[in-house]
Amino acid sequence: MISNDNNTIQVSAPGKIILFGEHAVVLEKTAIAASLSLRTTVTFTPNDKNRLLLDLPDIPDFGIKEWSLDDFKKLGHFPTDIDPLKPIECNQDFAKELTNFIDIKGIHTFLFLFCTLTKCNKAMDIRFSSALPIGAGLGSSASFCVGICAGLLKALDIYACGGCEQCKSTSEGQPCNQQLNLINQWSLQGEKIMHGTPSGIDNAVSTFGKALTFTRKNGYSVIENGIPPLRILITNTKVSRSTKTLVEGVINRSKQFPTLIDPVSNLIDTISKQCITVFDQYHQDKDYDRLQTAMDLMFDMNQHLLSGCYGVGHSSIDTIVSITKSLGFHTKLTGAGGGGCVITLLKRDTTDDQLNQLKNKLVESGFESWEATVGDPGVLVSVIPN
Ligand SMILES: Nc1ncnc2c1ncn2[C@@H]1O[C@H](COP(=O)(O)OP(=O)(O)O)[C@@H](O)[C@H]1O
Ligand SMILES: C[C@@](O)(CCOP(=O)(O)O)CC(=O)O
Numbered sequence: 356m357i358s359n360d361n362n363t364i365q366v367s368a369p370g371k372i373i374l375f376g377e378h379a380v381v382l383e384k385t386a387i388a389a390s391l392s393l394r395t396t397v398t399f400t401p402n403d404k405n406r407l408l409l410d411l412p413d414i415p416d417f418g419i420k421e422w423s424l425d426d427f428k429k430l431g432h433f434p435t436d437i438d439p440l441k442p443i444e445c446n447q448d449f450a451k452e453l454t455n456f457i458d459i460k461g462i463h464t465f466l467f468l469f470c471t472l473t474k475c476n477k478a479m480d481i482r483f484s485s486a487l488p489i490g491a492g493l494g495s496s497a498s499f500c501v502g503i504c505a506g507l508l509k510a511l512d513i514y515a516c517g518g519c520e521q522c523k524s525t526s527e528g529q530p531c532n533q534q535l536n537l538i539n540q541w542s543l544q545g546e547k548i549m550h551g552t553p554s555g556i557d558n559a560v561s562t563f564g565k566a567l568t569f570t571r572k573n574g575y576s577v578i579e580n581g582i583p584p585l586r587i588l589i590t591n592t593k594v595s596r597s598t599k600t601l602v603e604g605v606i607n608r609s610k611q612f613p614t615l616i617d618p619v620s621n622l623i624d625t626i627s628k629q630c631i632t633v634f635d636q637y638h639q640d641k642d643y644d645r646l647q648t649a650m651d652l653m654f655d656m657n658q659h660l661l662s663g664c665y666g667v668g669h670s671s672i673d674t675i676v677s678i679t680k681s682l683g684f685h686t687k688l689t690g691a692g693g694g695g696c697v698i699t700l701l702k703r704d705t706t707d708d709q710l711n712q713l714k715n716k717l718v719e720s721g722f723e724s725w726e727a728t729v730g731d732p733g734v735l736v737s738v739i740p741n
């Protein structure tokens with residue numbers, strides 16, 4: 356089998372929007388997500404210096420850092436006995452050692468995955484570049500984790516399938532389903548360091564792409580006919596926030612007030628399931644007006660439940676909801692909320708002038724927006740000839 360020992364590997368993984376069910380999905384309910392055309396790209400280039408070079412241009416003040424691989428191997432809880440084909444959570448003692456090593460949350464995630472999958476036996480220059488806004492609800496953390504896992508497994512020729520033609524290909528393409536499942540499960544372990552208690556929807560949609568329904572119990576299910584041709588505008592509030600903190604807040608509220616919050620979560624679950632029904636109806640009758648009416652209502656309902664009941668709204672989100680509503684559009688937050696990004700349902704016949712009027716009103720309030728393309732392929736892997 357051709358080894359990738361001396362090859363440069365390139366990976367790209369998409370971000371996502373959650374149409375319905377964010378946070379509720381952490382509480383075992385149904386959510387619907389779709390991949391975005393905005394992606395994180397990672398290159399893995401072998402070096403002969405026994406060093407790890409990490410280039411993170413999207414993280415302010417990080418730039419490029421280098422370490423000797425021996426620096427990691429001498430950590431007391433360095434993972435030597437983990438089978439890369441059997442994903443497991445980061446050992447808490449190792450996580451603490453990584454925190455002491457460098458106190459940047461995302462770097463712990465990277466170093467956990469790098470040390471666990473490579474055992475620090477492969478010196479590499481690893482460079483990231485993302486088209487996604489970081490920390491804005493579009494799944495940048497998941498695309499970060501999926502990119503790391505897919506690239507390292509390929510660079511080390513670790514294949515859940517044993518190395519099928521599809522996975523050994525050098526041209527850009529998706530790994531086989533067995534390998535995608537391995538990438539997805541390792542990425543979830545990375546997300547656990549990021550978020551604490553991720554549902555797994557973000558890494559699933561970044562791995563498999565397209566559009567999917569998700570529950571923690573049953574995992575993902577690709578929406579076979581895909582999402583109807585909805586037009587979605589993404590607006591970034593540019594308000595930074597912590598997904599981990601927001602997720603913890605909803606979990607604590609649901610534990611403290613179960614009789615109040617459980618019905619809310621059940622209603623969001625109903626909204627997600629009704630969305631699938633509405634999609635199926637559209638694929639049958641192509642009645643776009645009925646689709647639009649139902650989606651507009653569900654957007655409003657989910658937004659108000661997230662903001663008023665889960666407490667993950669923000670004044671900047673309320674401002675965008677109000678601006679878009681004044682022009683006849685419906686908006687909800689996507690991802691963890693508390694700032695970050697929101698999604699607005701355009702009409703099928705929204706003209707360029709109407710769209711520009713909407714965008715200008717948002718710009719006047721300090722927000723940038725762009726029309727999303729959803730349903731992109733999941734993680735893509737290729738070998739760059741040296
Ligand atoms: N391209 C990247 N380079 C470095 N770190 C990244 C990148 N993308 C995401 N991250 C990590 O993920 C964190 C954001 O994750 P999160 O709070 O879940 O927001 P999001 O909604 O974007 O997933 C960042 O603080 C950083 O640690
Ligand atoms: C809030 C949540 O449902 C989605 C988090 O999305 P993001 O990390 O803000 O892009 C958490 C989860 O499902 O893990």
Ligand SMILES: [Mg+2]
Nearest residue numbers: 494496497598
């Ligand atoms: Mg995230």
